[in-house]
Amino acid sequence: DTEVTQTPKHLVMGMTNKKSLKCEQHMGHRAMYWYKQKAKKPPELMFVYSYEKLSINESVPSRFSPECPNSSLLNLHLHALQPEDSALYLCASSQDSPGSTTNEKLFFGSGTQLSVL
């Protein structure tokens, strides 16, 4: 199984809503990532979890709250988002964490297309 599975595929939410994005991988990877991608732009790193601990937080607003319940699951909790947060949210995993000596090839999920009204 070389898949990263993200749910939901599409999400529309109001600025007062609370929602969660979910990501799952069963490749035994020890690092998991959240990226944000706006149309016609490259993915922007938000968070990295290594061995279930938050290792990188790229100064993301607190209305985005990541959670790693176990080594296979990654959540992104959303609260009080703004319309400018509308984007494709991508989850990825790699065998080991950034800075390790192993191959850092990322496997990406298909993403959640988020629209904030």
Place this chain on the structure above:
Amino acid sequence: EDQVTQSPEALRLQEGESSSLNCSYTVSGLRGLFWYRQDPGKGPEFLFTLYSAGEEKEKERLKATLTKKESFLHITAPKPEDSATYLCAVQSLGEALNFGKGTSLLVTP
């Protein structure tokens, strides 16, 4: 600070018309250079990793090469199904991937 610049931003080819995409980079301590393909509304799909200057890798109509300052993705006799955005990313020691802005490729029949 690591920098990754891809050119051209967009490229339109006729089916069968070979061409190359460029990725120039500035990084302290290159750990790897990665090429990804991304279709609209989907996550990036891994294509190649290159680690050292002179390295080459091939997959079907695609061939990636690496020098000390840039990488090329050569597309030989492209087909319409090769239309996508091609992303280049570099990794330096201790850092997560740094992506370029991508090249949007359109191959017309």
